[in-house]
Amino acid sequence: MIDKDKIKKAKKGNKKAFQDLIEGEKNKLYRMAYIYVKNEHDALDIVQETIVKAFASIKNLKEDSYFSTWITRILINTALDFIQKNKKVIHLNECNSSQLEQINVDEYMDLVQAIQKLGEPYQTVIILRYYKDFTIKQIAETLNCPEGTVKTHLHRAIKLLKKDLRRECL
């Protein structure tokens, strides 16, 4: 599944190989970024910055089979940085009425919007655990916090999500 040969080449600075690797990840990267910033423009910026960072540091990638995990980490950290710097984009506890209406219209957005509403650190643990299948350990490493904390966050995030979704179902 993972092309070790390509990773090897990319590590030596081969742009084409790196680009091929990105090709398989790009949509997921974009979608994750989108969840954080809720708009196309910033999401694209985050993906772009992630790739610049990734290409500059791919030679440090240790386990070749973890390309996807590794670049996801870079993206998450880039997105979190971005939010830090542009605090305007997070509205943690705001329950915007127009947003709720929209939820009813675009049914499929339910879960995504509920995740967006979670804020930090809950949305990150949900994305990593359920969208990217990270282990608890990997999440802990990514966010630089103890595994116990990750479990607590995850637990609480699920509880919040369930509550939100149930309300919207009514």
Place this chain on the structure above:
Amino acid sequence: MNHFSSDYVKKEIDKIDVPEEKLNIAIQNALECSIKSSFKKKLIYYSCAAGVLISLFIGSTFISPAMATIASKVPYLSQFFESKPITEIIHEELLDKGYSIQGIGMVVKRKTISVTIEGSEKYYKDVKNEVEKKVEELLKSRGYDAFKVEVVRYIYEPVQISEEQKKEEELMNQIFNELKKQNYNVLTVGILERPKRLEVDVPNTEERIEEIKLIISDILENRGEDSMRIKINQIDLEKRDRDSRWAQITSIVGNGLLSKKEFKVTGIAYSVFPEPELNIKTSIKSSDSNAKEQAEKLEKLVEEFLKSKEAEDLIKNDSYIINVLSKDKKKIN
């Protein structure tokens, strides 16, 4: 209900629309900026800023048949010296025709002129093709045959300044003004993140570093920002001047060489340390029988320009090296 199986989450998140074309452009841009990371840092800046730099410094040429004969007597690249940048010409022409244009950019690596349209989706769709055609004509009439045209839509998003940013700006201004008032020679004051630190650039002729630090730390303390570290950079102005001169030279030469397909030039970079060096990257294969010949032709073009009267002020007395690189990055001149 099990909402939280990872299949469900994946399915839902994967429904987020991906703007594929824009995503690809973003990736391309990222790789273009990265690609020179093996060179010195300066070059990365140049490559990322190339579009901007080029439109700032250089002119393109107006080549009419009559001009062409005259042009053959002056160094080819000198044509790119005086007149307006091509991006500016396009901008003016489009505004003149009444289009709502946000900006014109030149993406060197992809050899693309990018036109950004401001307005509704509908307006964009209506004028996209006309604008594209117009720009293509303009390029053609001015002898550019190496550039593609791309028309994209600009979506306005107001940038809000946070309280923190405002505070930082005040702080930087205060420091700058205070130092100026006390007659210290400061070039710039900046705040950098992670770890948060204050950096001040001074010319290397300014020797009162400790005094400057003291003044700054007083101000920081007064504002309750005493955790911020202070770093003073002593800048060699002569080196900086040389750097900026060679940046200009590079963009002139770059614009000239990139405009024509026949030159097979894909990029150009410079470094000034230990001595000025221009690297001209081409798609010429080093195994081609006439590779050397083509490379020497390029070198001669550049040499002619660098020795010309127009370039005198930019070169000053610097000696320099010109490298023509093949597709596989071998020096072929």
